[in-house]
Amino acid sequence: MKEERKHAVDGVGGHSGVARFCWFFGVIFLILGIVSDAINRTLGLESISWFLLAIGLFAAGILLMFFWAVGMYLHATGAESKKEE
Numbered sequence: 352m353k354e355e356r357k358h359a360v361d362g363v364g365g366h367s368g369v370a371r372f373c374w375f376f377g378v379i380f381l382i383l384g385i386v387s388d389a390i391n392r393t394l395g396l397e398s399i400s401w402f403l404l405a406i407g408l409f410a411a412g413i414l415l416m417f418f419w420a421v422g423m424y425l426h427a428t429g430a431e432s433k434k435e436e
Contacts, residue, residue, distance in 0.1 A: 377408035
């Protein structure tokens with residue numbers, strides 16, 4: 352159990368950074384999809400493809416933020432259990 356806790360706590364920083372990356376590019380892809388649909392042109396991909404990429408990145412970001420939250424919870428409970436000992 353301690354090894355699993357250490358692995359989750361060590362990955363907290365990385366998951367947070369990658370989640371921000373996913374959300375940032377998800378917003379960019381969403382804007383590209385909206386603009387592509389509004390001007391009725393293809394901006395490299397069809398507008399639906401930009402929307403699907405944005406949805407995929409948002410889902411990945413949510414999943415990574417979940418891992419971040421679990422790591423922070425394990426870090427906090429580990430700190431509390433060390434205080435009690």
